[in-house]
Structure formats: structure tokens, C-alpha cells
Amino acid sequence: MQATAEQIHKIAQEHLQKQRAYEKVLHVCFGPGCLASGSKPAHEKLSAAVEREGLSRKVLLKKVGCMGLCGRGPLVVVGDDEVFYQGIGKRSVDDDVEMLVEYLKTGALAEKLLMDGPEKGKKYTHMSEVPFYSCQKKMVMEDVGRIDPDSIDEYLAAGGYTALRKALSMKPDDIIESVKKAGLRGKGGGGFLAATKWRSCRDAHGSPKYIMANGDEGDPGAFMDRALMEGNPHLVLEGMIIGAFAIAGGQGFIYVRDEYPLAVQRLVAATAEARRLGFLGEDICGSGFDFDIRIVRGGGAFVCGESTALMSSIEGKGGEPRAKYVHTVEHGLWNLPSNLNNVETWATVPHIINKGHEWFASIGTAGSKGTKAFSLVGKVQNTGIIEVPMGMTLKEIIFDLGGGIPKGRKFKAVQTGGPSGGCIPADHLDKPVDFDSLYDLGSMMGSGGMIVMDERDCMVDVARYFLKFLVEESCGKCVPCREGVRRMYEIVDRIASGQGRSGDLEHLEELGKAIQLGSLCGLGQSAPNPLLSTLRYFREEYEAHITKKKCPAGVCKPLIKFTVNEKCNGCMVCARECPTECISGEKQKPHVIEQDKCVRCGNCFEACRFDAVTIE
């Protein structure tokens, strides 16, 4: 079917009307975080209760994508911003569902399910009051968590595919010009100007031209692309179709990591729906432009997020990058002109077309325009997905949105850019988050993972963690990355076990430099970053491991010892938490930790409420 503009408009209006017929619309978060914390059973019980209470004509339950505040899930939002409920079913699903039903029947707020404010007894009612949300500037994530991603009608009702129709009435050159003036830079890590790439690909000889979206999000602790693909798949499609029209692309591919089965399922369903209404396939919206998209599942290799390895993988070959002296916009997939952008970059395009490049360029900094989605995780109060204007400082993100560090502990560092990025210490918290500032700090924007660390995180251990990841995920094609990174890991592992030697740090720096200079692809060239950035900012911590054989953060097990001090009042809590039963002592008498049996798990330290357990 080739739906006309009028028909599409009618579908959207009818859908809106249908929704307006309900008194209340409850958005239940079905993002990965909330699903893990139990939104599915909560939804089932709520749905059954609504039915039982005869409310089904008044109340609509909508399953939506990630709402962002994953650490407080499962989340339920009433209407657009009526009431914000969190932690549904954290204590008892039945009790919480009962409270929600009571609210639906009488309008009495379920106080217990509201989020606590900073002052005692003060609670937030609306989503827009919560700093986590009010400090954000949502663009690509705007409808994620609002619309049902399984329904194209929902997307159309939210204004979906209007940008495509507008773009199809423009000249391709004008679209590229608009994206250029907007200053859109690739959000997958490189930060390359999107319009420059599009222009080169359009001008390149060869047909068909391939248009690709990179959804192979592999950085540990990053899940914003997942939230986008699962929460609003049509936005990615729409951006790609517009791009394809501008570039004169003939076939599209979305490369999604297979570990995201829901994203794959949603994207496949979305392409079928888009095809049904004539947004994909032949003669798109009657414009004469043909373009279709296939979803390709990744094989599980981190390196396939690298552009040339990704193309190799789509071709059915092993995921190995190649040298890019001839650009992929000229010779990419199957040696034909190819344009690859990250899914978030594509999802930005409809906004630029609809609201104009001036609007887009007014957001952000001089060199980095628009917004960026991040996944904020680690030692921070509010964990989840955020989208902020470029140039917001790290401090604002971690302390205003993130709510600071839990348990009253001290901020130590934030890791940005995943395994290719680096750790940024407290001294640089006032630096703006944009492509160039982070690069200057020895880290990078990357795809948008942000891992916050506190004083109880050991930077040697952090470097070891990322190196281990990179050892396993190196594709193994070139020598410096395959052999060098594992040797780096061996040295750091030795330092963390108390076997560090003088000269190790200089050796690491030398090896790191050689890997940066000599590796074939961007991932290899940036593989030493987690180590070199921690060495740059936390050298004394490495030195403490090597010379004093101490781990100042109390993490590296061979270098620490737990003991009980005089503050112990003999409450026995630590003894109960000890997995090896190595804590002895009677009630109300100071306990003793038997060092031979202690496995240094730290349970006693975490359990003690009197600071009586110390780490040496």
C-alpha cells in the first residue's frame, strides 16, 4: 500500500482520538533496566487489576521503551507528566498494584511510590520536577519512553515520518547543506562531520550506494543505542531514509548486535510496518525514490563496531578492520560507496529536517552541536540513560542529574568513551562534555558510556578490567593490538597482585605509545587509553602498588587486609555476612578476623555500620 499524506494524517488523528477516549494513560517502562527489575510481572498484575476493577474503558496501559532512570525501576508515568511512580514492586508487587488501582479509582496519590526529594519527607510528584529529567535536553530520546515502539500508529501520532515527507520535497543537496549548517557530528565515537561524509558518498562513483546504521554498541556500561533502537525504532529508520535520499542510496543495512534480541525484533517489525505504509521499498511516498533496509545481526565481536570490520561482517567475512587510506564512502561495503553512521546520528536527522538547522545549531558548543545521549552508570545515585546538550559539564551530569555519589563517598574519576576512552579525575569535573574537550583530557566522547567511580575504586584495577576486555575483544589481526595489549594486561595484572617492579610504568608507557602508533585500526590505536589515562592522572596509585605493595583504594585483594578496630561493639553483623566464617567473637565484644581464612571479599566492611572494619 502506498499511503497518501492524507491517509497517514488520518491514521495519526484516529490514533490520538482513540487515546483521548481514555481518562488515564499509564506508561509502563519496558526498557531493559525496568524489565530486569520486574516491570513485566508488575504490568501483568496491574493489567489484571484494571480489568477486575472494571477500569479497562477508562485506563490505558501502554508498554513503552526506556524512560531513563533505570536505577529506580520499574517506572510508571501517568499521562505526559501527570505523576511519576518509581520502584513498583520493589517491596511487594501486589501492595504496589493495589495502591496504583486506588489511585486510578480515587485519584489519591500512591505516596509510597513517589520518588524522594532531597529534603526529608518531600517527594516529587511529576517527572519534570526530578532534576534527573529537568536538567536533560531530549531530542533522540524524546519519544523513547512515551510511545509504544511496536506501533507505527503511535509514531505517526507523535509526528513521525513528517520529516521524511518534508525531505522528499527538498533537493538532496539542500538536505546535505542543512545537515552541514546544523553541524551534526557522528555520535558513534569518531565525531566526524556527517554532512562531509554524506557529500563524499553522494559524489563517489558506483552503484548502488549503501547506507548503514551502526547499532553494534559494545562498550561495557553503554546501552543508550539499545534504548533508542528498542524504544523508538522508526526514528532510526526515518533518519536513514532521509540520509539515503540525500546520498542517493539504494540499499540500507542496520547492523545490530545479536545480544540485543528485542532491538532486532523491533527493528525488523518496524521495517515491515514502514514498508506496509510505503515509507520503505519502491517509490517511497510517491516520490519515485526507492530504498529498503535490511537488519543484520552482529556475531558478537566488539571490533565489528569499527566501520570496516562492520562492513566485512555484513559481507559474511570475519570481523577484521582494514586500512582506511581509501575511504569507505568511496570503496566500502562490497567495494561500493558506503555511508555508515551510528543509530543515534541517524535518529537526529529527522529533528534537523523538521525544526531546522538553526534550531539544532543553537544547542551545544561552538564545535559540538546538538545533544548527546549517555548511559550514566557506576557509583552515582541516579543510574540510567540521559540526553544532554553538548557542553554540559561533567559536574552537572554527575552531581545535578546523577545526584552525586552514593553512601556519602568521594568522587574519584569518570570513565568516558568505553574501552577506547579514558578516566577523567575530579580536577577536570568543570570541563564541558563535547568531542574536543574530552579528547584533550586523554579520553573521548566515544559512543556515550559514562562510568562514575568513587574512592573505593582502584584505578589499577579499573585499567586491568578494561585491558582484559580489550585482550579478549582484539580481533587479532595486527601484532601491536593482539600481542601488545595482552602483554600490557600481564604487567598491570602483576602490579595489581603486588608483583610490580621498578621500570614497569616506563615499560607500560613505551608499549602503550607503540600500540597507539602502530595499530591498524582505531580500536587498536585507542586500546592503551584506559591505561595511559589512569597512569597520567593516578600515577601515585600505581606507584603505591609497586613500591609500597599497597592498594590505597582497598580493592586489589593480594595487597589488602581487613581488621577490626576498637570501634567494634560486637553486634555480630559482620560475622553473619562472612562467607568463610572467619570472624570470631562474642556478642558485645570486639571481633577478630582470622587472616588465613579471609578471602578479602569486603562483605564485613560493607556490612559494618560503626566503621569498625578497616582496610589496611
Add this chain to the structure above:
Amino acid sequence: MPKVNLSVDGKKIQADKGAFLLDVCRDNHIPVPSLCHNEALGSDGRCRLCVVEVRRGNRTRMVTSCLFPAAEGVEAITQSANIALVRKTVLELLWARCPESDEIARLARSHGVSDVRYQKDNDKGKCILCNLCIRTCESVVGVSALGLSGKGPVKKVTTPFDEPSETCIGCGACAFVCPTGHIQMWDKEGVRNIWGRKFEMAACAKCGTHFAPLYQLEYISKTSGASMDRLRTCPDCR
């Protein structure tokens, strides 16, 4: 072929546009080391020994000379502190991986690497993963019996599923092209052993020498149309 003007180590050179820098250097008697490059097979960019520095305008960057196309105005340097660092590092790392390889040890010493600072591997044999065997099998022999499996430190050259390959013809081209002598092949009592498979050798119709696997001769006959009668005679007696 259009020509371009470039310079290598200050020497002015005219080369075919798009020719790889490594070939340009060697054609002009400027030595650049490499392990994974082969004239017949081209380049893959794996070993990283051939890196050189290229200056264009104010920008200097390290490039893989076996893959970098010659272009007008390129100023290349084949010796510098950074180039030496990468080459020495690569050789030390390969030496640690393949301590039994005399070829790697020789090359490492010649680049000033006197010793290995890492725990030496004992499970990788002499394989440096240059990929020459795989490329030979695929593009010269045309059977693709070999491939890479795994990634990272466990990556290796092997037959599919590590089982004796059904497509292997026992020609031994992989063993011939291997720069370190990693691939084991031996002929004994009319039988060739390679990649976990035994191949019956054909005896020359005239001199009786076991000169090639029967399987290989049949493959050549099939692909070239030459008769088996002719192929059964060894090249010396033909």
C-alpha cells in the same frame, strides 16, 4: 598509468599513482622490513613492520607502507624514533610469541632487540598470523582449505572446525609460503602428512618417485583440463 612525484627519505621519486609505498621504496632500493607482504599475494597490513611516516603539509602520521597509495607530494620517512619504536615493539612481541622461530629472533636482533621482557609463549608454535598461507590457499591454489578462527590471543590459522579438511589437496603451498616454517608437512613412504590429513602420493610413471599427492593431480586435471596421464609423470621426467 599516471605518475606522481613524491619523496622518500629526501630522495625524489616518480611512481605510478596509487602504487603502494612499500613497493615504491623497494623498487628504489630503500629497504623497508615486512613479514606479511608477498609480491604475488599483495598486502594485508597485519605485521606492522613496514610502517613509515608520511608528511603532507604540516601533518605527519604513521602509515602502513604496504597499503598506503602513492600520491602527489607525499613526503615519506622510513627511519625515525617512532618508526623504530613500533618495529622493535612488534619484533619483541613476536619473539615472545614464537620463541622457537629463528627467523623472528634474527630479525629482532637485527633491529636492536636483544631480549624479550615477557613470559615466552609455548603454545603458538612459530605462527605469527601473517595470513600468507590462507591467502595462498585461497587466491593461488583456489581451494580455501584454511582460515582464521577465534579472535584476540586465541586467534589461529586452522582448517574448518579444526578437523581434517575435505577441500585440502595436500599441495603444501601453505608450508612453502610460511615465513617462519610453522606449518608441518612431511612425506613418508608415499604418504604426505599435512593439517592432520594423510594424502597418497602419486609415483612418477617413469622414475617412480613419489612427487605429488594424487589428490592434487586430480585437482589440477579438473581445473586445467590436463590429462591425468600427463600429470602422473613428474616434472623432471616430462
